[in-house]
Amino acid sequence: MPELPEMENYKLLLNQKIAGRPITAIQINREKSVNVNPELFRKTVLHQTVRNINRRGKHLLFQLQNGQVLLLHLMLGGWMFYGTEADKPKRTIQVRLSFGKEHLYFIGLRLGYLHLYREVEAEEKLAHLGPEPLNATFSAEEFLKRIATKHGRFKTTLIDQEFIAGIGNCYSAEICFHAGILPAKEIDDISESGRVQLFQAMKQVLTEAIKNGGYIENPIFEGDIKTGGFYGVRKVYDRQGESCQRCGSAIVMETISSRKTYYCPNCQK
Numbered sequence: 001m002p003e004l005p006e007m008e009n010y011k012l013l014l015n016q017k018i019a020g021r022p023i024t025a026i027q028i029n030r031e032k033s034v035n036v037n038p039e040l041f042r043k044t045v046l047h048q049t050v051r052n053i054n055r056r057g058k059h060l061l062f063q064l065q066n067g068q069v070l071l072l073h074l075m076l077g078g079w080m081f082y083g084t085e086a087d088k089p090k091r092t093i094q095v096r097l098s099f100g101k102e103h104l105y106f107i108g109l110r111l112g113y114l115h116l117y118r119e120v121e122a123e124e125k126l127a128h129l130g131p132e133p134l135n136a137t138f139s140a141e142e143f144l145k146r147i148a149t150k151h152g153r154f155k156t157t158l159i160d161q162e163f164i165a166g167i168g169n170c171y172s173a174e175i176c177f178h179a180g181i182l183p184a185k186e187i188d189d190i191s192e193s194g195r196v197q198l199f200q201a202m203k204q205v206l207t208e209a210i211k212n213g214g215y216i217e218n219p220i221f222e223g224d225i226k227t228g229g230f231y232g233v234r235k236v237y238d239r240q241g242e243s244c245q246r247c248g249s250a251i252v253m254e255t256i257s258s259r260k261t262y263y264c265p266n267c268q269k
C-alpha cells in the first residue's frame, strides 16, 4: 500500500502537471470509487481548476477552485498514471480526470476511493490522523510524549495512523532496521535513547524515501524515472533471505498481527 513517501512523490509530480489547470472531462467507470451520485460529482467537478494538490498522511487532497476537495486514498493496490490515451497502461480504469488531451487515470481502486467533499468536511474526515512525521514542529520531545502513553509492540503503534500519519508496512520495517530495534519489541522495553533513535530514524528514512521517489514501481507518466527508486535501496522490506547490508545475516520475514514484518534477527535488538 502506498505510504507517505509514495503519496508525497505523487503530490510533487502531479502538482507540476496539473496545478492551475481545469478539469475538462470526467469519466467514472466504477461508481463505488466516488461517494456521491456520478452526475452530482460531474456537475461539481467539471471545468474546475485544480488549485493545488496537498497531502495528509496517506491521502492526497486535490483542491478545486470552488472550494471543493477530491480526497484520494489509494489503499491496497491503487496507483495513478498521467498521460495521453496512447500512453495509458493496459489496465482497468476506475476514474479518469481529463486535462485537455492528457488524463489522470486512477487504477486499482478497489478499496481505494476518490471522494468529493467541501473543504471543512475533508478536514473533519482527516481530523483523527496523528501528526505529520516530517513536520518541523514534530519534535523528539513530542514523539516521546506521545509514545509514553503507548504499550505493546512498537510496530503496531508506528503504523497506527492516529499515532503518526503516513507510515505503513514498508517504512515501519525500514525505520526499525535503521534504528537497530526489533519491530516486535514491546514499547515498555525500549529505552529513552532507543526511542530517540527511532524518532531520528523515522525522519531520516522517510526523507530518503521521498528523495528516491518511494517504492511503488509504476511510473506516473511516460519518462518518469523518479518514481519507485526507493525499492532498489530499501534495506529489509521484501528482502527475506537476502543478506543484511549491515551484518550479513539473512533477513527474516515474520507475520505479526497478520502483517508481513521484515527485520534482521542479528543486528536489530
Ligand SMILES: [Zn+2]
Residues within 6 Å of the ligand: 244, 245, 246, 247, 248, 249, 264, 265, 266, 267, 268
Ligand atoms: Zn543485520
